[in-house]
Amino acid sequence: MSNATANAKRMSMIVSKGTLDWAYPPFILATTAAAMNLEVTMFFTFYGLTLLKKKLDLHVSPLGNPAMEMPMLGMRVGMPNIVAAIPGVDAAASAMMKNLIKKKGIASIEELRSMAIEADVKMIACQMTMDLFEYSKEDLIEGPVLGGAATYIETASKSDINLFI
Amino acid sequence: MTHQILDVKGLNCPLPILRARKALRDIAVGATLEVLATDPGAVKDFDAFCRTTGHELVESKLDGKVYSFVIRRAA
Numbered sequence: 001m002s003n004a005t006a007n008a009k010r011m012s013m014i015v016s017k018g019t020l021d022w023a024y025p026p027f028i029l030a031t032t033a034a035a036m037n038l039e040v041t042m043f044f045t046f047y048g049l050t051l052l053k054k055k056l057d058l059h060v061s062p063l064g065n066p067a068m069e070m071p072m073l074g075m076r077v078g079m080p081n082i083v084a085a086i087p088g089v090d091a092a093a094s095a096m097m098k099n100l101i102k103k104k105g106i107a108s109i110e111e112l113r114s115m116a117i118e119a120d121v122k123m124i125a126c127q128m129t130m131d132l133f134e135y136s137k138e139d140l141i142e143g144p145v146l147g148g149a150a151t152y153i154e155t156a157s158k159s160d161i162n163l164f165i
Numbered sequence: 166m167t168h169q170i171l172d173v174k175g176l177n178c179p180l181p182i183l184r185a186r187k188a189l190r191d192i193a194v195g196a197t198l199e200v201l202a203t204d205p206g207a208v209k210d211f212d213a214f215c216r217t218t219g220h221e222l223v224e225s226k227l228d229g230k231v232y233s234f235v236i237r238r239a240a
Contacts, residue, residue, distance in 0.1 A: 028178065032183070035179070035214070036217045105175045106176075106178075107179070
């Protein structure tokens with residue numbers, strides 16, 4: 001690809017996942033792109049819709065997540081599925097990941113989300129997903145508008161960068 | 166010339182860039198901002214940031230463990 005980044009003006013993203021680990025890439029990319037003067041639109045669908053909830057309670061599970069290794073006891077340790085399936089392990093892993101994130105001076109998702117809104121990143125909540133999982137506008141933060149696939153396609157057709165996360 | 170200083174030591178991507186962008190909005194056009202960071206990723210990030218936004222990267226250096234980026238606000 002050419003180095004035409006200086007001409008890239010618009011970016012769109014489909015955000016389809018709602019776990020703690022998958023919440024980071026869209027918000028980091030959106031805020032950074034906005035900081036670099038791109039016009040950014042995020043379309044939240046399926047599990048991505050949970051990232052627009054007023055109160056975020058994001059989890060990450062080591063279950064079925066074979067690439068997940070946490071720095072522990074001086075090495076990087078993965079967890080066998082049979083252990084990860086035990087009740088409570090998911091909550092512990094999520095708490096551990098959030099602690100690690102804070103310790104390393106990385107922004108929380110709440111902070112990144114506020115910064116995205118402050119930077120005028122446009123957020124669209126998938127109408128179909130809201131109907132499917134029976135979410136109402138009151139469950140979500142102020143700001144996002146409702147839209148469907150055609151809304152996204154129109155935005156994407158005018159954007160220089162389109163991502164599916 | 167005195168610069169405005171922005172201390173983002175200990176903060177990781179994307180905070181150095183986001184905070185710098187905010188701080189640049191608060192200084193006059195032509196004024197300079199010095200960003201102090203410890204994130205090694207910030208070196209390339211500030212290069213890219215300045216190239217894309219048109220702000221001038223006056224200086225980018227490493228002083229022991231601390232990176233220092235001096236940026237002049239373009240517009």
